[in-house]
Amino acid sequence: MTSSYLSVALGPVRLANPIATASGTFGYGLEFADVLDLSSIGALFTKGLSLQPHEGNAPPRICETPSGMLNAIGLQNVGIETFLREKLPLLAAAGATVFANIWGDEEEEYVEIARALSGAPGLAGIELNISCPNVRKGGMLFGNSPEATASLVGKVRKATDAPLVVKLSPNAPDLVESARAARGAGADVLSLVNTFVGMAVDPETGAPRISFGTGGLSGPAIRPLAVRMVHQVHRALPDAPLWGIGGIETLSDVLEFMAVGASAVQVGTANFRDPGVSARLVRELDAWCAERSIAARDLIGRTP
Ligand SMILES: Cc1cc2nc3c(=O)[nH]c(=O)nc-3n(C[C@H](O)[C@H](O)[C@H](O)COP(=O)(O)O)c2cc1C
Numbered sequence: 001m002t003s004s005y006l007s008v009a010l011g012p013v014r015l016a017n018p019i020a021t022a023s024g025t026f027g028y029g030l031e032f033a034d035v036l037d038l039s040s041i042g043a044l045f046t047k048g049l050s051l052q053p054h055e056g057n058a059p060p061r062i063c064e065t066p067s068g069m070l071n072a073i074g075l076q077n078v079g080i081e082t083f084l085r086e087k088l089p090l091l092a093a094a095g096a097t098v099f100a101n102i103w104g105d106e107e108e109e110y111v112e113i114a115r116a117l118s119g120a121p122g123l124a125g126i127e128l129n130i131s132c133p134n135v136r137k138g139g140m141l142f143g144n145s146p147e148a149t150a151s152l153v154g155k156v157r158k159a160t161d162a163p164l165v166v167k168l169s170p171n172a173p174d175l176v177e178s179a180r181a182a183r184g185a186g187a188d189v190l191s192l193v194n195t196f197v198g199m200a201v202d203p204e205t206g207a208p209r210i211s212f213g214t215g216g217l218s219g220p221a222i223r224p225l226a227v228r229m230v231h232q233v234h235r236a237l238p239d240a241p242l243w244g245i246g247g248i249e250t251l252s253d254v255l256e257f258m259a260v261g262a263s264a265v266q267v268g269t270a271n272f273r274d275p276g277v278s279a280r281l282v283r284e285l286d287a288w289c290a291e292r293s294i295a296a297r298d299l300i301g302r303t304p
Contacts, residue, residue: 006282006296008042010241010263011188012163013125015097018296019254019282022100022268023048023127023167024073025152026278028087030094032271036279039095042264048103048129053079063200065211068219068247069269070198072212075103075132078112080096084120085098092122099165103129107142107152113235114160126162128153128187131169131194133216143169144192146181147273153302157186165243167191167230168233170222175229176236183240191266192233193226220268223247234301242303249277251284258299 006017020043026032038044055078063070078087083100089280091098100117101187104110104133110128117126130143130152142152153166163172168175171192179190195216200209226246244262248254251268257265270277289296 003290004288005294006009006042006286008263008297010243010299013165013189013241015264016166017042017282017285018258018262019278019285020044020099020243020264020266021271021278023129024071025268025271028078028083029091029096029098030087032275033094035275037095038091039097041097041278042282043097043099043124044091045099045101045127046087047077048101048132049077049083049113050075050103051078051080051109051270052280053077053082054159058211060210061212061215063215065198065217065219066221068217068221069272070200070210070215070217071195072133072210072215074212075145080116086115088120088122096122097124098122099125099127101127101129101167103132107155109151111159114162118160120161123162125165125188126156126160127165127167127191128156129167129194131167131171133171133195133197133214143172143178145172146174146177147268148237149178150181150185152184153185153187163188165189167194169194170196170225170229176233179233179237181241183237189216189241189243190233190246193222193229193246196222196225212302218247220247220249223253223256227256230257230262231260238301248281251281251288251299254281254285255288257301258296259301259303261301261303263297263300 057074
């Protein structure tokens with residue numbers, strides 16, 4: 001939806017509205033085209049893409065938890081070639097604002113994917129997932145130390161002119177240092193947060209409920225943690241545009257994340273319960289802003 005109240009800018013990224021869908025919770029977007037108009041949401045983030053197609057982990061890969069869920073899908077995806085050939089053109093035709101979420105085991109893989117995506121028609125930007133807790137190599141390891149983050153982001157930055165979003169790990173020892181490293185190395189925007197490492201066990205057998213052992217916790221259970229982290233990074237790096245993520249389900253959740261410094265938000269786990277939630281949040285935010293004659297961009301960072 002384009003409304004004079006809703007447009008926001010995150011560095012080089014211009015969005016018609018600040019509501020996006022989070023990677024891994026909205027497929028490639030096309031699966032949702034019957035439920036909502038893909039051009040009505042601010043942006044969509046694809047499932048994490050790798051150089052080659054990837055099968056992910058063995059089932060069971062998800063389990064429900066109090067106010068949330070654990071997942072260890074393990075980054076199953078069709079690979080970058082198929083995405084570029086079969087998915088992106090359809091997304092562009094549907095008028096979607098598309099960010100490709102990408103990952104690799106090695107730095108070179110991220111760099112190659114970023115090169116392959118550069119200049120792809122219909123792509124609004126790239127989100128580097130350096131924070132997936134559900135793979136044995138790569139993933140979160142790049143997000144766990146500021147040095148590794150800086151090295152990877154710097155190499156990808158050299159490989160592409162596309163707007164570069166870096167998705168940080170809430171499991172990193174020092175989130176602010178990770179954020180500083182990513183920005184210093186050329187990240188245009190930071191996304192926070194990815195899932196928190198968690199575990200659930202069958203009390204009868206003692207076996208983990210997820211075959212990978214641990215999984216990433218998401219949903220409303222993590223919201224106060226994510227809000228605190230967005231606030232902390234915004235206070236430390238007020239010039240860094242932030243995408244807030246973590247348990248967002250309602251308009252008040254959106255307003256909360258924007259108040260602590262998020263310029264836009266991504267809706268994740270809530271899509272599984274209500275696939276139309278993001279489009280509804282756009283409409284609700286528009287009505288809320290219109291009623292008060294206030295622009296969404298003026299809602300950013302009001303919390304002291
Ligand atoms: C099933 C599932 C798959 C996910 N896959 C990815 C992924 O491929 N890449 C990524 O960066 N984040 C992935 N995430 C993390 C989400 O994008 C989001 O950061 C996280 O779930 C927190 O938001 P939420 O509480 O609204 O779900 C995944 C989350 C879930 C639940």
